[in-house]
Amino acid sequence: MTTQELVAQIHKKQSFLCIGLDVDLAKIPKHLLEEEDPIFEFNKAIIDSTNHLAVAYKPNTAFYEAYGIKGWKSLEKTIKYLNTNYPEVFTIADAKRGDIGNTSTMYAKAFFEDLAFDSVTIAPYMGKDSVEPFLAFDHKHTILLALTSNQGAFDFQTKDTEGKELYKQVLEISKSYKNSKNLMYVVGATKTEYFSEIRKIVPDSFLLVPGVGAQGGNLQDVCKYGLNDQVGLLINSSRGIIYASNDKEYAKAATDKALELQQQMKEILEERK
Amino acid sequence: MTTQELVAQIHKKQSFLCIGLDVDLAKIPKHLLEEEDPIFEFNKAIIDSTNHLAVAYKPNTAFYEAYGIKGWKSLEKTIKYLNTNYPEVFTIADAKRGDIGNTSTMYAKAFFEDLAFDSVTIAPYMGKDSVEPFLAFDHKHTILLALTSNQGAFDFQTKDTEGKELYKQVLEISKSYKNSKNLMYVVGATKTEYFSEIRKIVPDSFLLVPGVGAQGGNLQDVCKYGLNDQVGLLINSSRGIIYASNDKEYAKAATDKALELQQQMKEILEERK
Numbered sequence: 085m086t087t088q089e090l091v092a093q094i095h096k097k098q099s100f101l102c103i104g105l106d107v108d109l110a111k112i113p114k115h116l117l118e119e120e121d122p123i124f125e126f127n128k129a130i131i132d133s134t135n136h137l138a139v140a141y142k143p144n145t146a147f148y149e150a151y152g153i154k155g156w157k158s159l160e161k162t163i164k165y166l167n168t169n170y171p172e173v174f175t176i177a178d179a180k181r182g183d184i185g186n187t188s189t190m191y192a193k194a195f196f197e198d199l200a201f202d203s204v205t206i207a208p209y210m211g212k213d214s215v216e217p218f219l220a221f222d223h224k225h226t227i228l229l230a231l232t233s234n235q236g237a238f239d240f241q242t243k244d245t246e247g248k249e250l251y252k253q254v255l256e257i258s259k260s261y262k263n264s265k266n267l268m269y270v271v272g273a274t275k276t277e278y279f280s281e282i283r284k285i286v287p288d289s290f291l292l293v294p295g296v297g298a299q300g301g302n303l304q305d306v307c308k309y310g311l312n313d314q315v316g317l318l319i320n321s322s323r324g325i326i327y328a329s330n331d332k333e334y335a336k337a338a339t340d341k342a343l344e345l346q347q348q349m350k351e352i353l354e355e356r357k
Numbered sequence: 358m359t360t361q362e363l364v365a366q367i368h369k370k371q372s373f374l375c376i377g378l379d380v381d382l383a384k385i386p387k388h389l390l391e392e393e394d395p396i397f398e399f400n401k402a403i404i405d406s407t408n409h410l411a412v413a414y415k416p417n418t419a420f421y422e423a424y425g426i427k428g429w430k431s432l433e434k435t436i437k438y439l440n441t442n443y444p445e446v447f448t449i450a451d452a453k454r455g456d457i458g459n460t461s462t463m464y465a466k467a468f469f470e471d472l473a474f475d476s477v478t479i480a481p482y483m484g485k486d487s488v489e490p491f492l493a494f495d496h497k498h499t500i501l502l503a504l505t506s507n508q509g510a511f512d513f514q515t516k517d518t519e520g521k522e523l524y525k526q527v528l529e530i531s532k533s534y535k536n537s538k539n540l541m542y543v544v545g546a547t548k549t550e551y552f553s554e555i556r557k558i559v560p561d562s563f564l565l566v567p568g569v570g571a572q573g574g575n576l577q578d579v580c581k582y583g584l585n586d587q588v589g590l591l592i593n594s595s596r597g598i599i600y601a602s603n604d605k606e607y608a609k610a611a612t613d614k615a616l617e618l619q620q621q622m623k624e625i626l627e628e629r630k
Binding site: 106108144146147149150151152153155156157160178180181182183184185187188190191193194198199207208209210211212213214215229232233234235236237238239240241243244245246250253254257 | 379381429433451453454460466472480483484487505513517518519526
Protein backbone atom coordinates (compact mmCIF):
# COMPACT_ATOMS: atom_id res chain seq x y z
CA MET A 85 0.00 0.00 0.00
CA THR A 86 1.26 3.50 -0.79
CA THR A 87 1.37 6.26 1.81
CA GLN A 88 -1.12 8.17 -0.35
CA GLU A 89 -3.62 5.31 -0.12
CA LEU A 90 -3.20 5.22 3.65
CA VAL A 91 -3.79 8.98 3.89
CA ALA A 92 -6.88 8.72 1.65
CA GLN A 93 -8.29 6.01 3.91
CA ILE A 94 -7.67 8.17 6.99
CA HIS A 95 -9.64 11.04 5.49
CA LYS A 96 -12.42 8.76 4.30
CA LYS A 97 -12.90 7.11 7.71
CA GLN A 98 -12.00 10.26 9.68
CA SER A 99 -9.82 8.00 11.77
CA PHE A 100 -6.14 7.23 12.30
CA LEU A 101 -6.83 4.36 14.64
CA CYS A 102 -4.78 1.17 14.57
CA ILE A 103 -6.11 -1.84 16.48
CA GLY A 104 -3.54 -4.16 18.03
CA LEU A 105 -4.48 -7.82 17.73
CA ASP A 106 -2.49 -9.09 20.72
CA VAL A 107 -4.65 -12.07 21.42
CA ASP A 108 -4.12 -14.03 24.61
CA LEU A 109 -6.23 -17.20 25.03
CA ALA A 110 -6.46 -16.47 28.75
CA LYS A 111 -8.22 -13.17 28.09
CA ILE A 112 -10.72 -13.87 25.31
CA PRO A 113 -14.35 -14.84 26.00
CA LYS A 114 -14.54 -18.40 27.31
CA HIS A 115 -17.14 -19.60 24.78
CA LEU A 116 -14.62 -19.08 21.94
CA LEU A 117 -12.35 -21.75 23.34
CA GLU A 118 -14.73 -24.35 21.92
CA GLU A 119 -13.96 -23.17 18.37
CA GLU A 120 -11.33 -24.93 16.28
CA ASP A 121 -9.26 -21.75 16.00
CA PRO A 122 -10.33 -19.43 18.85
CA ILE A 123 -7.73 -16.75 18.06
CA PHE A 124 -8.82 -16.42 14.44
CA GLU A 125 -12.51 -16.42 15.36
CA PHE A 126 -11.82 -13.68 17.88
CA ASN A 127 -9.81 -11.60 15.37
CA LYS A 128 -12.45 -12.05 12.68
CA ALA A 129 -15.21 -10.78 14.96
CA ILE A 130 -13.10 -7.82 16.11
CA ILE A 131 -12.14 -6.92 12.53
CA ASP A 132 -15.70 -7.26 11.19
CA SER A 133 -17.07 -5.01 13.89
CA THR A 134 -14.37 -2.29 13.84
CA ASN A 135 -13.04 -1.98 10.27
CA HIS A 136 -15.21 1.07 9.50
CA LEU A 137 -13.56 2.84 12.45
CA ALA A 138 -9.94 1.73 12.13
CA VAL A 139 -7.45 2.24 9.29
CA ALA A 140 -4.87 -0.33 10.44
CA TYR A 141 -4.56 -3.65 12.26
CA LYS A 142 -1.41 -4.74 14.05
CA PRO A 143 -1.03 -8.35 15.19
CA ASN A 144 1.92 -8.68 17.56
CA THR A 145 3.66 -11.83 16.34
CA ALA A 146 4.75 -12.88 19.86
CA PHE A 147 1.16 -13.70 20.77
CA TYR A 148 0.95 -16.09 17.82
CA GLU A 149 4.40 -17.65 18.09
CA ALA A 150 3.64 -18.49 21.72
CA TYR A 151 1.19 -21.11 20.43
CA GLY A 152 3.63 -22.66 17.95
CA ILE A 153 2.41 -23.84 14.56
CA LYS A 154 -1.21 -23.44 15.65
CA GLY A 155 -0.54 -19.80 16.46
CA TRP A 156 1.32 -19.22 13.22
CA LYS A 157 -1.72 -20.62 11.36
CA SER A 158 -4.00 -18.20 13.21
CA LEU A 159 -1.73 -15.34 12.15
CA GLU A 160 -1.72 -16.49 8.53
CA LYS A 161 -5.52 -16.81 8.50
CA THR A 162 -5.90 -13.37 10.08
CA ILE A 163 -3.73 -11.54 7.55
CA LYS A 164 -5.35 -13.44 4.67
CA TYR A 165 -8.79 -12.50 6.01
CA LEU A 166 -7.76 -8.84 6.19
CA ASN A 167 -6.21 -8.79 2.72
CA THR A 168 -9.18 -10.55 1.12
CA ASN A 169 -12.06 -8.77 2.82
CA TYR A 170 -10.65 -5.38 3.70
CA PRO A 171 -7.87 -4.65 1.20
CA GLU A 172 -8.02 -0.91 1.95
CA VAL A 173 -6.80 -1.54 5.51
CA PHE A 174 -3.11 -1.01 6.38
CA THR A 175 -1.57 -4.09 8.01
CA ILE A 176 1.36 -4.11 10.43
CA ALA A 177 3.32 -7.18 11.54
CA ASP A 178 4.52 -6.07 14.95
CA ALA A 179 7.51 -8.38 14.94
CA LYS A 180 10.40 -6.12 16.06
CA ARG A 181 12.88 -8.06 13.93
CA GLY A 182 16.38 -7.06 12.85
CA ASP A 183 19.40 -9.12 11.86
CA ILE A 184 22.40 -8.99 9.51
CA GLY A 185 21.80 -8.40 5.81
CA ASN A 186 21.10 -11.85 4.36
CA THR A 187 18.95 -12.75 7.38
CA SER A 188 16.95 -9.53 7.23
CA THR A 189 16.18 -10.37 3.62
CA MET A 190 14.68 -13.66 4.82
CA TYR A 191 12.55 -11.82 7.38
CA ALA A 192 11.45 -9.31 4.76
CA LYS A 193 10.32 -12.17 2.53
CA ALA A 194 8.49 -13.80 5.44
CA PHE A 195 6.45 -10.70 6.26
CA PHE A 196 6.14 -8.88 2.94
CA GLU A 197 5.79 -11.83 0.54
CA ASP A 198 4.73 -14.98 2.40
CA LEU A 199 2.32 -13.24 4.79
CA ALA A 200 1.76 -10.14 2.58
CA PHE A 201 1.73 -7.53 5.34
CA ASP A 202 2.01 -3.87 4.32
CA SER A 203 4.58 -3.16 7.01
CA VAL A 204 6.74 -4.63 9.75
CA THR A 205 8.28 -3.21 12.93
CA ILE A 206 12.09 -3.39 13.16
CA ALA A 207 14.61 -2.83 15.97
CA PRO A 208 17.40 -0.42 14.99
CA TYR A 209 20.26 -1.73 17.18
CA MET A 210 22.12 -3.54 14.37
CA GLY A 211 22.09 -0.51 12.06
CA LYS A 212 21.96 0.16 8.37
CA ASP A 213 22.55 -3.25 6.78
CA SER A 214 19.91 -4.79 9.07
CA VAL A 215 17.26 -2.27 7.98
CA GLU A 216 17.92 -1.66 4.27
CA PRO A 217 16.83 -5.15 3.10
CA PHE A 218 13.32 -4.26 4.32
CA LEU A 219 13.40 -0.82 2.70
CA ALA A 220 14.11 -2.39 -0.70
CA PHE A 221 10.47 -3.50 -1.07
CA ASP A 222 8.27 -1.08 -3.03
CA HIS A 223 5.03 0.02 -1.37
CA LYS A 224 6.02 -1.79 1.83
CA HIS A 225 6.82 0.11 5.02
CA THR A 226 9.46 -0.44 7.65
CA ILE A 227 8.50 0.88 11.06
CA LEU A 228 11.66 1.47 13.06
CA LEU A 229 11.60 1.52 16.87
CA ALA A 230 12.62 5.01 17.95
CA LEU A 231 11.21 5.81 21.39
CA THR A 232 9.16 3.00 22.88
CA SER A 233 6.41 3.34 25.46
CA ASN A 234 7.88 1.11 28.17
CA GLN A 235 9.96 1.97 31.22
CA GLY A 236 13.03 0.24 29.75
CA ALA A 237 13.14 2.93 27.04
CA PHE A 238 15.15 4.99 29.53
CA ASP A 239 17.91 2.34 29.75
CA PHE A 240 19.39 3.28 26.38
CA GLN A 241 17.00 5.19 24.08
CA THR A 242 17.09 8.47 25.98
CA LYS A 243 20.80 8.33 26.87
CA ASP A 244 22.98 11.10 25.46
CA THR A 245 24.76 9.66 22.44
CA GLU A 246 27.30 11.94 20.84
CA GLY A 247 25.38 15.07 21.74
CA LYS A 248 21.78 13.88 21.47
CA GLU A 249 19.52 11.16 22.77
CA LEU A 250 20.01 7.77 21.14
CA TYR A 251 16.46 7.73 19.70
CA LYS A 252 17.24 11.01 17.91
CA GLN A 253 20.38 9.42 16.46
CA VAL A 254 18.16 6.59 15.23
CA LEU A 255 15.77 9.06 13.57
CA GLU A 256 18.57 11.07 11.96
CA ILE A 257 20.89 8.29 10.85
CA SER A 258 18.03 6.19 9.44
CA LYS A 259 17.11 9.11 7.14
CA SER A 260 20.37 8.44 5.27
CA TYR A 261 19.46 4.78 4.58
CA LYS A 262 18.68 3.79 1.01
CA ASN A 263 14.92 4.07 0.27
CA SER A 264 14.37 5.81 3.61
CA LYS A 265 11.09 7.14 2.19
CA ASN A 266 9.72 3.71 3.17
CA LEU A 267 10.41 4.37 6.87
CA MET A 268 7.91 5.03 9.62
CA TYR A 269 8.75 5.17 13.34
CA VAL A 270 7.41 3.82 16.63
CA VAL A 271 7.04 6.59 19.21
CA GLY A 272 5.29 5.84 22.50
CA ALA A 273 2.38 8.03 23.59
CA THR A 274 3.60 7.96 27.17
CA LYS A 275 6.30 10.47 26.22
CA THR A 276 4.27 13.27 24.57
CA GLU A 277 6.83 15.92 25.57
CA TYR A 278 9.18 14.39 23.00
CA PHE A 279 6.84 14.70 20.01
CA SER A 280 7.71 18.27 19.00
CA GLU A 281 11.42 17.39 19.07
CA ILE A 282 10.74 14.31 16.94
CA ARG A 283 8.75 16.31 14.39
CA LYS A 284 11.77 18.59 13.91
CA ILE A 285 13.80 15.58 12.73
CA VAL A 286 11.15 13.65 10.77
CA PRO A 287 8.47 16.20 9.84
CA ASP A 288 6.97 14.09 7.05
CA SER A 289 7.13 10.52 8.39
CA PHE A 290 4.27 8.50 9.76
CA LEU A 291 4.57 7.69 13.46
CA LEU A 292 3.02 4.57 14.94
CA VAL A 293 2.01 5.47 18.48
CA PRO A 294 1.34 2.77 21.09
CA GLY A 295 0.50 3.57 24.66
CA VAL A 296 -2.71 5.60 24.36
CA GLY A 297 -5.18 4.31 26.93
CA ALA A 298 -3.93 1.22 28.80
CA GLN A 299 -0.42 2.63 29.18
CA GLY A 300 -1.61 6.11 30.10
CA GLY A 301 -0.81 8.25 27.03
CA ASN A 302 -3.09 11.14 26.09
CA LEU A 303 -4.54 11.41 22.57
CA GLN A 304 -4.93 15.23 22.60
CA ASP A 305 -1.31 15.80 23.59
CA VAL A 306 0.03 13.35 21.02
CA CYS A 307 -1.99 15.03 18.26
CA LYS A 308 -1.07 18.56 19.34
CA TYR A 309 2.62 17.89 18.72
CA GLY A 310 2.56 14.87 16.43
CA LEU A 311 0.11 15.61 13.59
CA ASN A 312 1.54 16.79 10.27
CA ASP A 313 0.11 17.89 6.91
CA GLN A 314 -0.85 14.37 5.87
CA VAL A 315 -1.95 13.46 9.43
CA GLY A 316 1.20 11.35 9.92
CA LEU A 317 -0.02 9.43 12.95
CA LEU A 318 -1.35 5.95 13.54
CA ILE A 319 -2.59 5.67 17.10
CA ASN A 320 -2.60 2.11 18.34
CA SER A 321 -4.91 0.68 20.94
CA SER A 322 -4.84 -3.02 21.77
CA ARG A 323 -6.18 -4.13 25.13
CA GLY A 324 -8.47 -1.11 25.56
CA ILE A 325 -10.48 -2.19 22.51
CA ILE A 326 -10.15 -5.95 22.07
CA TYR A 327 -10.67 -6.76 25.75
CA ALA A 328 -13.37 -4.14 26.36
CA SER A 329 -15.59 -7.04 27.43
CA ASN A 330 -15.00 -10.75 27.72
CA ASP A 331 -18.59 -11.91 27.52
CA LYS A 332 -20.55 -12.83 24.37
CA GLU A 333 -21.00 -9.15 23.49
CA TYR A 334 -17.23 -8.58 23.19
CA ALA A 335 -17.38 -7.51 19.52
CA LYS A 336 -20.04 -4.90 20.26
CA ALA A 337 -18.00 -3.64 23.23
CA ALA A 338 -14.96 -3.35 20.95
CA THR A 339 -17.01 -1.35 18.44
CA ASP A 340 -18.08 1.04 21.20
CA LYS A 341 -14.51 1.61 22.38
CA ALA A 342 -13.22 2.03 18.82
CA LEU A 343 -16.06 4.46 18.05
CA GLU A 344 -15.14 6.52 21.10
CA LEU A 345 -11.58 6.92 19.85
CA GLN A 346 -12.65 7.48 16.24
CA GLN A 347 -15.03 10.26 17.34
CA GLN A 348 -12.21 11.99 19.19
CA MET A 349 -10.01 11.65 16.12
CA LYS A 350 -12.74 13.02 13.86
CA GLU A 351 -13.07 16.08 16.09
CA ILE A 352 -9.33 16.64 16.08
CA LEU A 353 -9.21 16.37 12.28
CA GLU A 354 -12.14 18.76 11.89
CA GLU A 355 -10.60 21.32 14.24
CA ARG A 356 -7.52 21.49 12.00
CA LYS A 357 -9.38 22.40 8.81
CA MET B 358 20.67 -26.66 30.71
CA THR B 359 22.93 -25.20 33.39
CA THR B 360 26.14 -23.33 32.58
CA GLN B 361 28.04 -26.09 34.43
CA GLU B 362 26.60 -28.71 32.07
CA LEU B 363 27.62 -26.63 29.08
CA VAL B 364 31.16 -26.25 30.43
CA ALA B 365 31.37 -30.00 31.13
CA GLN B 366 30.34 -30.72 27.55
CA ILE B 367 33.00 -28.32 26.24
CA HIS B 368 35.71 -30.14 28.16
CA LYS B 369 34.43 -33.54 27.14
CA LYS B 370 34.33 -32.70 23.42
CA GLN B 371 37.35 -30.36 23.56
CA SER B 372 35.26 -27.98 21.52
CA PHE B 373 33.37 -24.73 21.94
CA LEU B 374 31.95 -24.82 18.45
CA CYS B 375 28.38 -23.75 17.70
CA ILE B 376 26.94 -24.61 14.30
CA GLY B 377 24.48 -22.16 12.81
CA LEU B 378 21.58 -23.86 11.04
CA ASP B 379 20.73 -21.01 8.64
CA VAL B 380 19.22 -23.17 5.96
CA ASP B 381 18.41 -21.64 2.59
CA LEU B 382 16.62 -23.89 0.08
CA ALA B 383 18.59 -22.22 -2.71
CA LYS B 384 21.88 -23.38 -1.20
CA ILE B 385 21.30 -26.97 -0.09
CA PRO B 386 22.10 -29.98 -2.30
CA LYS B 387 19.53 -30.27 -5.10
CA HIS B 388 18.66 -33.92 -4.44
CA LEU B 389 17.20 -32.97 -1.04
CA LEU B 390 14.49 -30.89 -2.67
CA GLU B 391 12.68 -34.13 -3.52
CA GLU B 392 12.23 -34.88 0.19
CA GLU B 393 9.00 -33.94 1.95
CA ASP B 394 10.87 -31.64 4.36
CA PRO B 395 14.22 -30.77 2.75
CA ILE B 396 15.26 -28.36 5.51
CA PHE B 397 14.75 -30.89 8.27
CA GLU B 398 16.49 -33.66 6.30
CA PHE B 399 19.43 -31.33 5.73
CA ASN B 400 19.61 -30.34 9.43
CA LYS B 401 19.32 -33.96 10.56
CA ALA B 402 22.25 -35.01 8.37
CA ILE B 403 24.38 -32.06 9.50
CA ILE B 404 23.59 -32.70 13.17
CA ASP B 405 24.20 -36.46 12.94
CA SER B 406 27.58 -35.91 11.32
CA THR B 407 28.86 -33.07 13.53
CA ASN B 408 27.42 -33.51 17.05
CA HIS B 409 30.62 -35.10 18.37
CA LEU B 410 32.50 -31.95 17.32
CA ALA B 411 30.04 -29.20 18.27
CA VAL B 412 28.56 -28.26 21.65
CA ALA B 413 25.75 -26.05 20.37
CA TYR B 414 23.38 -25.61 17.43
CA LYS B 415 21.83 -22.30 16.49
CA PRO B 416 18.95 -22.17 13.99
CA ASN B 417 18.33 -18.62 12.88
CA THR B 418 14.54 -18.32 13.00
CA ALA B 419 14.39 -15.98 9.98
CA PHE B 420 15.37 -18.80 7.66
CA TYR B 421 12.40 -20.86 8.89
CA GLU B 422 9.83 -18.07 9.08
CA ALA B 423 10.62 -17.20 5.46
CA TYR B 424 8.86 -20.46 4.48
CA GLY B 425 5.78 -19.82 6.61
CA ILE B 426 4.11 -22.69 8.44
CA LYS B 427 6.19 -25.22 6.53
CA GLY B 428 9.35 -23.52 7.78
CA TRP B 429 8.04 -23.32 11.34
CA LYS B 430 7.39 -27.07 11.19
CA SER B 431 10.96 -27.69 10.04
CA LEU B 432 12.20 -25.65 13.00
CA GLU B 433 9.99 -27.56 15.42
CA LYS B 434 11.19 -30.90 14.06
CA THR B 435 14.81 -29.78 14.23
CA ILE B 436 14.70 -28.73 17.88
CA LYS B 437 12.73 -31.84 18.81
CA TYR B 438 15.30 -33.99 17.03
CA LEU B 439 18.13 -32.28 18.92
CA ASN B 440 16.42 -32.53 22.31
CA THR B 441 15.50 -36.19 21.81
CA ASN B 442 18.70 -37.52 20.31
CA TYR B 443 21.38 -35.20 21.63
CA PRO B 444 20.11 -33.82 24.95
CA GLU B 445 23.64 -32.81 26.01
CA VAL B 446 23.81 -30.26 23.20
CA PHE B 447 23.13 -26.56 23.95
CA THR B 448 20.43 -25.11 21.70
CA ILE B 449 20.10 -21.47 20.68
CA ALA B 450 17.08 -19.89 18.99
CA ASP B 451 18.71 -17.05 17.10
CA ALA B 452 15.58 -14.94 17.04
CA LYS B 453 16.78 -11.49 18.13
CA ARG B 454 13.45 -10.74 19.78
CA GLY B 455 12.59 -8.02 22.28
CA ASP B 456 9.33 -6.30 23.17
CA ILE B 457 7.52 -4.78 26.15
CA GLY B 458 7.02 -6.91 29.26
CA ASN B 459 3.83 -8.89 28.62
CA THR B 460 4.89 -9.50 25.01
CA SER B 461 8.39 -10.64 25.97
CA THR B 462 6.75 -13.16 28.29
CA MET B 463 4.89 -14.56 25.26
CA TYR B 464 8.15 -14.83 23.30
CA ALA B 465 9.88 -16.50 26.27
CA LYS B 466 7.07 -19.08 26.38
CA ALA B 467 7.37 -19.64 22.64
CA PHE B 468 11.08 -20.38 22.72
CA PHE B 469 11.67 -21.83 26.20
CA GLU B 470 8.46 -23.83 26.66
CA ASP B 471 6.77 -24.52 23.34
CA LEU B 472 9.99 -25.14 21.37
CA ALA B 473 12.13 -26.01 24.43
CA PHE B 474 15.30 -24.22 23.38
CA ASP B 475 18.02 -23.70 26.03
CA SER B 476 18.53 -20.08 24.99
CA VAL B 477 17.35 -17.26 22.77
CA THR B 478 19.04 -14.16 21.35
CA ILE B 479 17.50 -10.81 22.34
CA ALA B 480 17.95 -7.22 21.13
CA PRO B 481 18.62 -4.78 24.00
CA TYR B 482 17.13 -1.59 22.54
CA MET B 483 13.92 -1.66 24.62
CA GLY B 484 15.79 -2.13 27.90
CA LYS B 485 15.17 -3.83 31.21
CA ASP B 486 11.49 -4.75 31.12
CA SER B 487 11.92 -6.26 27.64
CA VAL B 488 14.75 -8.54 28.83
CA GLU B 489 13.80 -9.57 32.37
CA PRO B 490 10.81 -11.77 31.35
CA PHE B 491 13.33 -14.04 29.60
CA LEU B 492 15.72 -14.04 32.56
CA ALA B 493 12.97 -15.32 34.84
CA PHE B 494 13.28 -18.85 33.42
CA ASP B 495 15.57 -21.16 35.42
CA HIS B 496 18.33 -22.94 33.49
CA LYS B 497 17.44 -20.99 30.36
CA HIS B 498 19.83 -18.43 28.90
CA THR B 499 19.21 -15.04 27.36
CA ILE B 500 21.85 -14.00 24.86
CA LEU B 501 21.82 -10.23 24.54
CA LEU B 502 23.15 -8.50 21.43
CA ALA B 503 26.12 -6.40 22.51
CA LEU B 504 28.51 -5.84 19.60
CA THR B 505 27.37 -7.49 16.39
CA SER B 506 29.59 -8.59 13.50
CA ASN B 507 28.00 -6.52 10.74
CA GLN B 508 28.96 -3.13 9.32
CA GLY B 509 25.79 -1.54 10.75
CA ALA B 510 27.17 -2.14 14.26
CA PHE B 511 29.00 1.16 13.85
CA ASP B 512 25.74 3.09 13.34
CA PHE B 513 24.84 3.00 17.05
CA GLN B 514 26.63 0.26 19.04
CA THR B 515 30.05 1.90 19.03
CA LYS B 516 28.80 5.48 19.47
CA ASP B 517 29.88 7.26 22.64
CA THR B 518 26.96 7.08 25.04
CA GLU B 519 27.41 9.00 28.27
CA GLY B 520 31.13 8.40 28.35
CA LYS B 521 31.40 4.94 26.81
CA GLU B 522 30.37 3.04 23.71
CA LEU B 523 26.72 2.01 23.63
CA TYR B 524 27.57 -1.72 23.61
CA LYS B 525 29.50 -1.22 26.88
CA GLN B 526 26.44 0.48 28.37
CA VAL B 527 24.44 -2.57 27.31
CA LEU B 528 26.92 -4.90 29.04
CA GLU B 529 27.05 -2.83 32.22
CA ILE B 530 23.40 -1.92 32.60
CA SER B 531 22.22 -5.46 31.85
CA LYS B 532 24.32 -6.72 34.77
CA SER B 533 21.87 -4.93 37.07
CA TYR B 534 18.85 -6.78 35.63
CA LYS B 535 17.11 -9.32 37.84
CA ASN B 536 18.54 -12.84 37.33
CA SER B 537 21.37 -11.42 35.22
CA LYS B 538 23.30 -14.62 35.91
CA ASN B 539 21.20 -16.05 33.06
CA LEU B 540 22.72 -13.60 30.56
CA MET B 541 25.18 -14.33 27.78
CA TYR B 542 26.20 -11.84 25.07
CA VAL B 543 26.65 -11.75 21.30
CA VAL B 544 30.03 -10.30 20.36
CA GLY B 545 31.16 -10.44 16.73
CA ALA B 546 34.53 -11.98 15.91
CA THR B 547 35.20 -9.28 13.34
CA LYS B 548 36.01 -6.90 16.18
CA THR B 549 38.64 -8.82 18.19
CA GLU B 550 40.26 -5.61 19.44
CA TYR B 551 37.20 -5.09 21.61
CA PHE B 552 37.35 -8.43 23.43
CA SER B 553 39.76 -7.42 26.22
CA GLU B 554 37.60 -4.38 26.98
CA ILE B 555 34.51 -6.57 27.05
CA ARG B 556 36.14 -9.06 29.43
CA LYS B 557 36.78 -6.21 31.89
CA ILE B 558 33.02 -5.63 32.11
CA VAL B 559 31.73 -9.23 31.92
CA PRO B 560 34.64 -11.46 33.00
CA ASP B 561 32.46 -14.47 33.80
CA SER B 562 29.79 -14.45 31.09
CA PHE B 563 29.62 -16.69 28.08
CA LEU B 564 30.02 -14.86 24.76
CA LEU B 565 28.43 -16.16 21.58
CA VAL B 566 30.77 -15.20 18.76
CA PRO B 567 29.58 -15.12 15.16
CA GLY B 568 31.78 -14.01 12.30
CA VAL B 569 34.67 -16.50 12.44
CA GLY B 570 35.36 -17.69 8.91
CA ALA B 571 32.84 -16.41 6.36
CA GLN B 572 32.81 -12.91 7.87
CA GLY B 573 36.60 -12.79 8.34
CA GLY B 574 37.09 -13.09 12.12
CA ASN B 575 40.16 -14.87 13.48
CA LEU B 576 39.78 -17.71 16.02
CA GLN B 577 43.21 -17.26 17.63
CA ASP B 578 42.65 -13.57 18.30
CA VAL B 579 39.16 -14.09 19.70
CA CYS B 580 40.47 -16.77 22.08
CA LYS B 581 43.50 -14.75 23.16
CA TYR B 582 41.29 -12.00 24.57
CA GLY B 583 37.97 -13.76 25.02
CA LEU B 584 38.60 -17.02 26.89
CA ASN B 585 37.95 -17.09 30.63
CA ASP B 586 38.32 -19.66 33.43
CA GLN B 587 35.31 -21.68 32.30
CA VAL B 588 36.14 -21.17 28.61
CA GLY B 589 33.29 -18.67 28.26
CA LEU B 590 33.12 -18.69 24.47
CA LEU B 591 30.83 -20.28 21.91
CA ILE B 592 32.26 -19.75 18.45
CA ASN B 593 29.62 -19.92 15.78
CA SER B 594 30.14 -21.00 12.21
CA SER B 595 27.21 -21.32 9.83
CA ARG B 596 27.86 -21.15 6.11
CA GLY B 597 31.52 -22.29 6.41
CA ILE B 598 30.34 -25.66 7.74
CA ILE B 599 26.84 -26.36 6.46
CA TYR B 600 27.55 -25.25 2.90
CA ALA B 601 31.06 -26.75 2.71
CA SER B 602 29.76 -28.77 -0.23
CA ASN B 603 26.45 -28.89 -2.04
CA ASP B 604 26.76 -32.32 -3.60
CA LYS B 605 25.66 -35.66 -2.10
CA GLU B 606 28.71 -35.70 0.19
CA TYR B 607 27.67 -32.49 1.97
CA ALA B 608 27.42 -34.09 5.43
CA LYS B 609 30.95 -35.50 5.15
CA ALA B 610 32.23 -32.10 3.99
CA ALA B 611 30.54 -30.48 6.99
CA THR B 612 32.22 -33.01 9.32
CA ASP B 613 35.61 -32.15 7.82
CA LYS B 614 35.11 -28.41 8.29
CA ALA B 615 33.79 -28.86 11.83
CA LEU B 616 36.71 -31.16 12.65
CA GLU B 617 39.15 -28.52 11.41
CA LEU B 618 37.70 -25.95 13.80
CA GLN B 619 37.40 -28.44 16.67
CA GLN B 620 41.06 -29.40 16.29
CA GLN B 621 42.09 -25.76 16.50
CA MET B 622 39.93 -25.37 19.60
CA LYS B 623 41.41 -28.49 21.18
CA GLU B 624 44.91 -27.11 20.68
CA ILE B 625 43.92 -23.78 22.18
CA LEU B 626 42.39 -25.50 25.22
CA GLU B 627 45.45 -27.72 25.68
CA GLU B 628 47.84 -24.76 25.47
CA ARG B 629 46.05 -23.15 28.39
CA LYS B 630 46.50 -26.07 30.79
